Amino acid sequence: MIRHRNLKIGALLFSIFVLVLGVSGCSSSTETTYHQPKTLRIATQSSTESQIMGYMLKDLIEHDTNYKVKMVNNLGSSSVSHKALQNNDADIMATSYTGTDLTGTLGMPAQKDPKKATKTVDRLLKQRYDEIRYPSYGFADTYAFMVTQANAKKYNLTTVGDLKPVASQLTAGVDSSWMNRKGDGYNDFAKVYGFKFKRVYPMQIGLVYDAAEQGKMQVILGYSTDGRIRSYNLKILKDNLHFFPPYNCSLVVRGAIIRHDPHLKKVLHRLDGKISLSTMQELNYQADDELLEPATVAHRFLVKHHYFEGGDN
Amino acid sequence: MKGLSLWQQFWYYLGHNGTYVLQQFNHHFAISVYGVLLAALVGIPLGILISRHHHLNGPIISIANIIQTIPSLAMVSMLMLVLGLGDQTVIVANFLYSLLPIIKNTAAGLDSVSPVSLDAGRGLGMTKWQLLVMVEMPLSVSVIMAGIRNALVVAIGITAIGSFVGAGGLGDIIIRGTNATNGGAIILAGALPTALMAIITDWVLGWVQHKLAPHTAKKAQ
Amino acid sequence: MMAFLQAHGTELIVKTWEQIYISAVSLALGIIVAVPLGIALTRCKKIARFVIGLASMLQTIPSLALLALMIPILGIGKTPAIVALFIYSLLPILRNTYAGMEDVDPILIDSAKGMGMTNWESIKMVELPLALPVIMAGIRLAAVYVIAWSTLASYIGAGGLGDFIFNGLDLYEPDLIIGGTIPVTILALVADWLLGIVERKLTPTTSRGGAANDQA
Numbered sequence A: 001m002i003r004h005r006n007l008k009i010g011a012l013l014f015s016i017f018v019l020v021l022g023v024s025g026c027s028s029s030t031e032t033t034y035h036q037p038k039t040l041r042i043a044t045q046s047s048t049e050s051q052i053m054g055y056m057l058k059d060l061i062e063h064d065t066n067y068k069v070k071m072v073n074n075l076g077s078s079s080v081s082h083k084a085l086q087n088n089d090a091d092i093m094a095t096s097y098t099g100t101d102l103t104g105t106l107g108m109p110a111q112k113d114p115k116k117a118t119k120t121v122d123r124l125l126k127q128r129y130d131e132i133r134y135p136s137y138g139f140a141d142t143y144a145f146m147v148t149q150a151n152a153k154k155y156n157l158t159t160v161g162d163l164k165p166v167a168s169q170l171t172a173g174v175d176s177s178w179m180n181r182k183g184d185g186y187n188d189f190a191k192v193y194g195f196k197f198k199r200v201y202p203m204q205i206g207l208v209y210d211a212a213e214q215g216k217m218q219v220i221l222g223y224s225t226d227g228r229i230r231s232y233n234l235k236i237l238k239d240n241l242h243f244f245p246p247y248n249c250s251l252v253v254r255g256a257i258i259r260h261d262p263h264l265k266k267v268l269h270r271l272d273g274k275i276s277l278s279t280m281q282e283l284n285y286q287a288d289d290e291l292l293e294p295a296t297v298a299h300r301f302l303v304k305h306h307y308f309e310g311g312d313n
Numbered sequence B: 001m002k003g004l005s006l007w008q009q010f011w012y013y014l015g016h017n018g019t020y021v022l023q024q025f026n027h028h029f030a031i032s033v034y035g036v037l038l039a040a041l042v043g044i045p046l047g048i049l050i051s052r053h054h055h056l057n058g059p060i061i062s063i064a065n066i067i068q069t070i071p072s073l074a075m076v077s078m079l080m081l082v083l084g085l086g087d088q089t090v091i092v093a094n095f096l097y098s099l100l101p102i103i104k105n106t107a108a109g110l111d112s113v114s115p116v117s118l119d120a121g122r123g124l125g126m127t128k129w130q131l132l133v134m135v136e137m138p139l140s141v142s143v144i145m146a147g148i149r150n151a152l153v154v155a156i157g158i159t160a161i162g163s164f165v166g167a168g169g170l171g172d173i174i175i176r177g178t179n180a181t182n183g184g185a186i187i188l189a190g191a192l193p194t195a196l197m198a199i200i201t202d203w204v205l206g207w208v209q210h211k212l213a214p215h216t217a218k219k220a221q
Numbered sequence C: 001m002m003a004f005l006q007a008h009g010t011e012l013i014v015k016t017w018e019q020i021y022i023s024a025v026s027l028a029l030g031i032i033v034a035v036p037l038g039i040a041l042t043r044c045k046k047i048a049r050f051v052i053g054l055a056s057m058l059q060t061i062p063s064l065a066l067l068a069l070m071i072p073i074l075g076i077g078k079t080p081a082i083v084a085l086f087i088y089s090l091l092p093i094l095r096n097t098y099a100g101m102e103d104v105d106p107i108l109i110d111s112a113k114g115m116g117m118t119n120w121e122s123i124k125m126v127e128l129p130l131a132l133p134v135i136m137a138g139i140r141l142a143a144v145y146v147i148a149w150s151t152l153a154s155y156i157g158a159g160g161l162g163d164f165i166f167n168g169l170d171l172y173e174p175d176l177i178i179g180g181t182i183p184v185t186i187l188a189l190v191a192d193w194l195l196g197i198v199e200r201k202l203t204p205t206t207s208r209g210g211a212a213n214d215q216a
Helices: A002-026 A048-064 A078-086 A098-105 A114-129 A149-155 A160-169 A176-180 A186-193 A205-213 A255-259 A262-271 A277-289 A294-304 B006-052 B054-069 B072-083 B087-111 B115-123 B128-165 B170-179 B184-212 B215-220 C002-043 C045-060 C063-074 C078-103 C106-114 C119-156 C162-171 C174-202 C205-210
Strands: A039-045 A068-075 A092-097 A131-133 A143-148 A171-175 A199-203 A219-223 A234-236 A249-254
Touching: A039 A048, A039 A078, A048 A068, A048 A092, A048 A249, A048 A262, A048 A277, A048 A294, A048 B170, A068 A078, A068 B128, A068 B170, A078 A092, A078 A098, A078 A114, A078 A131, A078 A249, A078 C162, A092 A098, A098 A114, A114 A131, A131 A255, A143 A149, A143 A205, A149 A160, A149 A234, A160 A186, A171 A176, A171 A205, A176 A199, A176 C162, A199 A205, A205 A219, A205 A234, A205 B170, A249 A255, A249 A262, A255 A262, A277 A294, A294 B006, B006 B054, B006 B087, B006 B128, B006 B170, B006 B184, B054 B087, B054 C174, B072 B087, B072 B128, B072 C119, B072 C162, B072 C174, B087 B128, B115 B128, B128 B170, B128 B184, B128 C063, B128 C162, B170 B184, B170 C063, B184 C045, B184 C063, C002 C045, C002 C078, C002 C119, C002 C162, C002 C174, C045 C078, C063 C078, C063 C119, C078 C119, C106 C119, C119 C162, C119 C174, C162 C174
Parallel strands: A039 A068, A039 A092, A171 A199, A171 A219
Antiparallel strands: A092 A249, A131 A249, A143 A219, A143 A234
16 A cells, blocks of 8 residues: 555655756756757747848858757847746847937947937846847937828828927827836827827837828828838828937847857848838838748848858858 | 749749758757656656656645646746756756646546456456566556657647747747748748648657557557 | 725726726626537537647637737737636636537437427527526626736736726835735626626526536
């Protein structure tokens, strides 16, 4: 009887032991900073742009080094990506935007000068989190208010300031996280421009463009590099009071990863300054409107510009 | 892709992104299977335990039941706060959700072994362990299979949600579809393989379950 | 926690109500369709297997997939969510209604016929009351499923407590995530418990020992 009972308990403990092994074996393999990891994890947000850049990095790393790359996709915002780096859930963040990092992640006051903003962000990310921020890819993806061409004519809109007289009649569709953003969110916007909309609908950012095109919203807050601006022929309203800070885009990598690996450090520089705003819009357009996966778009871009043959465009 | 119908777009998409879709398909299936296998490793012994010690039935099944009632998005998000972003979170979620069906079915299967078979085994001089391995388990394997089948189908659904915490899989394609212009075709390209994975798994394991049923029970099933 | 309740207290109530609303409507639609259908199938056994098989197949479809598939057809918002949830609620209710009706002792149906009852009267006064506990078990199961999946419906714009969770995931704010997961879990557990009570109340004392309602 006792033997039989021990056997059962033994089976139970063994199962739990196997379970623990199984779970820890499946989790990320980068533990200590001195142990050379075999897999790098790239964190990307759910935007097409972030995924395209993420997959470009994946292709380059896997082609030029011995690392394998695992993607950690669809994170909701930069904050999540930074948290992923800090928690060692990821090693590289594919797209970090100066403005978002400055006021959001770092909690610093807004800074309109792009050079100053970049310097501050680079410095503080390294200081506080040991995150190394690379030079910009070459484009800035900024928040932009947009309207259909029809509405632009109807209400005579060229700049954001032009919305003031008619704002009380207009509904606006915005990214749900913009409502709560500090420094460059809705409340600060209302203070600077001196008006609020009739009603603001927060929604998943992917849905605002459709909302504008279907006439459900008269104004939307979208991203300047989105491919749908082209496909829906939307008009971007100029930010005449420079409310939105600069949002230059670059990659961020954990210091621990590149300190002991100068070769990887160099490889990650291959995309510096290579992607202009119009290039990014075009790439986004291919993914958003031409039914190509970001992974496919990224790969084709690199092939087209001879990255795999040692060239850099 | 204005000129094409929804289905034309769908095939165009598959044609141009086939490798990617296949990679995600495999990744998705692997994550689902790992969780269920781990649950089987823990759940089957626990089920055996319960069928031997019925007083444990209450607490263990209650805990597993509560886990089952927690909405999957809630579970996955909470696990993410503890285990971080990435597929390990989803594997653990799948593990937790697979426990109840497997434990319950193992216990039920063992409990339903006819006393006649047990007596016959004892009559042959089998020890408790031999009885378990050579009589009870084989007779219960079909019911246990039903639990595993149920668990795997559910796991496939939970893995789809895992995309929200960076686990990858076909959910990534579905999310892209909801974010893209006229993403209907992309949503299809993500949702259909996921649905098919679940439906086909259900059929195949249902067939296996039927085949494993002891001959006498097959007619009843 | 107090800070969270202060900042989001009203939202919490509104979203809980939204979620209960879409769950209740989908469940109600499910009952309205599946119960009569289940009863009808007991009279047309040939297609019963096919119909139940179809409902079973629909339920195998992962929830995110089904919800997302509604978007190209019905757009975003509460309506597509309700349709998707309605589809999910069908199988448990349908299967249990059919099984419950089938389980009614044929002797009783015969006596009903013997007493001169029409088909409809037999169903209404004999079979349905006897099948009620099993049907209720199916409704309870469907309700738990629907509440769980309605959390995900927030993704297609249906509102509900899932909004907190998605916002929390988007901004990496554990407060919001927990502020969504705990209420929704409580909601699911409470609904399960309440419906469990209703189910027990509807089970006649004589058959409480062996209600055939295990459809996990």
